[in-house]
Amino acid sequence: MSKNPVVPYAIIAILGIALVIILSYVGVNQREAIQNPEENADAAEETHDPEEIYQSSCAACHGGDLTGPPDLTAIGSKYSAEEIQDIINNGRGAMPPGQATPPQAEILADWLVENYK
Known part of the structure; x- marks a missing residue:
C-alpha cells in the first residue's frame, strides 16, 4: 500500500482555510474599534x-x-x-x-x- 501524497496537502489546505476564517472573524469584530479610534480612546481614558x-x-x-x-x-x-x-x-x-x-x-x-x- 503506497502513501497518498494528496493527504498532507489537503490537511494543510484545511488548516489554512480554518485559519483564514478565524482571522476574518476576529478582524470583523475589531472593525468598530478600528473605524472609531477617538470614541474608544475617549471611553477608555475618561x-x-x-x-x-x-x-x-x-x-x-x-x-x-x-x-x-x-x-x-x-x-x-x-x-x-x-x-x-x-x-x-x-x-x-x-x-x-x-x-x-x-x-x-x-x-x-x-x-x-x-x-x-
Missing part, C-alpha cells in the same frame, strides 16, 4: 480626577503649575465655574475649544474655582 484631566488636557499650554500663559492660579476669583466651563468647551482668544470633554470641563471648572481663587 477620568473624574481633575488633576489628571488638567495634566492630560491643559498642562501642555498652561504649565504643570498653572502659571500659564495665561496664569490660572487665581482663575477662580476672576470667573465662575460656568464661565470657565464655557471657555473650556467653546474656547476664547488663543484657547482652542474642546480640549476636554464637556463632563471633564465641568470637573475642571469646579476644581479651578474651588482651589484657585
